[in-house]
Amino acid sequence: xxxxxxxxxxxxxxxxxxxxxxSPYFPPNDPDKFACIHRIYGAGNVSKMLQQLPVQTRxxxxxxxxxxxxxxxxxxxxxxxxIISLLQTQIRKTQTLLAKTQAEIAVAQTKHSQHTNL
Amino acid sequence: xxxxxxxxxxxxxxxxxxxxxxSPYFPPNDPDKFACIHRIYGAGNVSKMLQQLPVQTRxxxxxxxxxxxxxxxxxxxxxxxxIISLLQTQIRKTQTLLAKTQAEIAVAQTKHSQHTNL
Numbered sequence: 416x417x418x419x420x421x422x423x424x425x426x427x428x429x430x431x432x433x434x435x436x437x438s439p440y441f442p443p444n445d446p447d448k449f450a451c452i453h454r455i456y457g458a459g460n461v462s463k464m465l466q467q468l469p470v471q472t473r474x475x476x477x478x479x480x481x482x483x484x485x486x487x488x489x490x491x492x493x494x495x496x497x498i499i500s501l502l503q504t505q506i507r508k509t510q511t512l513l514a515k516t517q518a519e520i521a522v523a524q525t526k527h528s529q530h531t532n533l
Numbered sequence: 534x535x536x537x538x539x540x541x542x543x544x545x546x547x548x549x550x551x552x553x554x555x556s557p558y559f560p561p562n563d564p565d566k567f568a569c570i571h572r573i574y575g576a577g578n579v580s581k582m583l584q585q586l587p588v589q590t591r592x593x594x595x596x597x598x599x600x601x602x603x604x605x606x607x608x609x610x611x612x613x614x615x616i617i618s619l620l621q622t623q624i625r626k627t628q629t630l631l632a633k634t635q636a637e638i639a640v641a642q643t644k645h646s647q648h649t650n651l
Binding site: 455456457459460464467468472475476478479480482483487491492493494495496497498499502503505506509510512513516517520523527531 | 573574575577578582585586590593594596597598600601605609610611612613614615616617620621623624627628630631634635638641645648
């Protein structure tokens with residue numbers, strides 16, 4: 416057993432090769448990160464997705480896949496699309512509030528100019 | 534060949550069983566929906582995820598999985614997490630604008646009350 420195996424190879428109970436595609440992104444001290452990704456996408460799919468990406472973008476891809484997988488485990492029906500819906504609702508509410516505030520300002524300005532014109 | 538096979542069974546070149554877990558959500562006239570989901574998650578993983586959910590929540594789960602898969606195909610690095618970042622930036626900008634507007638109102642009100650107290 417190699418104690419330096421990455422979390423992915425540890426999970427998959429295999430030797431961690433020198434050119435392991437997972438090892439830069441799945442340190443052995445965070446086993447949940449890989450477990451989550453494996454549960455949702457499967458190790459083979461993640462490996463395929465990473466291989467199709469330029470090396471310098473893989474760390475960010477792993478982070479976004481990890482985030483989506485974690486959301487899907489926590490919310491199996493909506494996953495991180497639930498967060499998108501929530502944010503969109505928040506934006507709509509804020510836009511309504513902004514429009515209301517702008518209308519109030521317009522009313523206040525009209526009253527003010529009528530007052531100063533008297 | 535059964536012309537009524539669902540898009541998933543058509544894609545997987547198999548007979549569509551009566552109790553097919555995919556058929557209610559993957560009509561034969563939308564083959565891309567399944568192709569996308571299969572490419573990102575794999576048919577086996579999607580089938581497993583759906584089986585673990587109550588039937589009445591599966592349609593919404595398929596929609597959110599479909600959306601995430603489509604985003605991942607279009608943006609292989611950030612997927613739909615890119616949308617979340619975008620929305621969060623939009624919210625931060627709107628909050629800044631709202632704070633600025635509220636400050637302007639406060640200044641205008643102070644000036645107004647000074648003016649009417651003269």
